[in-house]
Amino acid sequence: MKFVYDRVAFLYDEVCAVYSLGAIARSKRHHLGFLRVGSRVLYVGVGRGADALAAARAGAQVTAVDLSEPMLRRLRAAAIREGLCLELVEDDVSQLPCPGDYDVVVANYFLNMFSESDAQSMLGALLVQVRPGGRLCLADFAPAAGLGLSGVATTAYYRLVNGVGWLLGICALHEIPDLPKWLTDRGLEILDIKRFPVMGGSGPAYWAMIARRPRVGLP
Template sequence: MKKNLYDKVAFFYDRLAMAVLGKAHRESKYAFLDMVETGEQVLYIGGGTGDNLPMLANRVGHQGKIFFVEASQKMMQKAKNQLTPNQVDRVVFLHQTDFSRLPTQHFDWVITQYLLDILSDEEIDGLFLAINQRTKSSAHWILVDFFDQSSMQWLQWLMIHFFRLITDNPRNDLPAYYQFFKKHGWTLREEEKYKGGWIKAVCFRKS
């Protein structure tokens, strides 16, 4: 999938999300971040424009590190611009799409926000295999994404087909998230719902 096509929407992505989804989209990105502790290692994949990156940098402190992996160069630049000079050294920015080339550290946290819904099932399986090799036995994973909700089917259809047209999104539907996490050895810890459950933030623990 040509994920770098998201460069085409980088300049209006946040405004579009606010117009269509309201404040729930932004609020969902901050869910469970207060559980991250000083000194921890975070793998943040598909962070987009990184509006929550300053908070996360404050959470890990100077002893921790965030590896921010993003396919869109333009979105990554926006994310860099979110940080203060005091926070920059806490983040390693990686412009890549190949999950097999993820950093080889053992991470305490994995964060994917509005990422899995643009990956094929095969790509999701590949991502889990790569992450399981790079996470501690006590690791947590914060998933934020869209979930099937009958009352939002029309808007969901429009969004999926818009991004299929603009970015070559391979999906016609949403992934079976919970099945993937169970299959690859992650246990649900807690979740928060937004917009009637159409958006969820879910915290899993490696089991």
């Protein structure tokens, strides 16, 4: 999977902007309103990192991890152009030293790469990086908001995007996970969820959510 991301790094954000009509980029900015100046924020699978750059611009202390050197090279170049300071780590997120003590961990369009069981394991690896009481922020594909036409349109859109991604080798084939349930099942509290429709209304959409890790006990 890593090598595919290496090859698509130069056009990854642009392709996402086209097939989501900008909804992916909007959803990735959702968490920025919840960051504080000086917060320690970890971006996992950061890609080209427009979100991580925006957080650094807003005064967060950013660490960004990705397996793909070409993705990180582009992020580093953008940071240098703007005079921003981010810590960039080329590594597998699940291999980071733990427990981490980040105030916020951001996983935008990260869990959707994996099969359900791998994504659940990866979620566990992300949670140990969040300090007790800290936040986990996710943006990803949203399930249909209703039945009927909206449900059919969401399923058709998602199957197409997921199927093409699978053929390219950048993600596993799977259904849209119920991420809020995954988080609450592990004892997190959902503080905010927002939908970002592709074309307005209740059709295909992305969503972004903020969850709080409990102060005691790790899920």
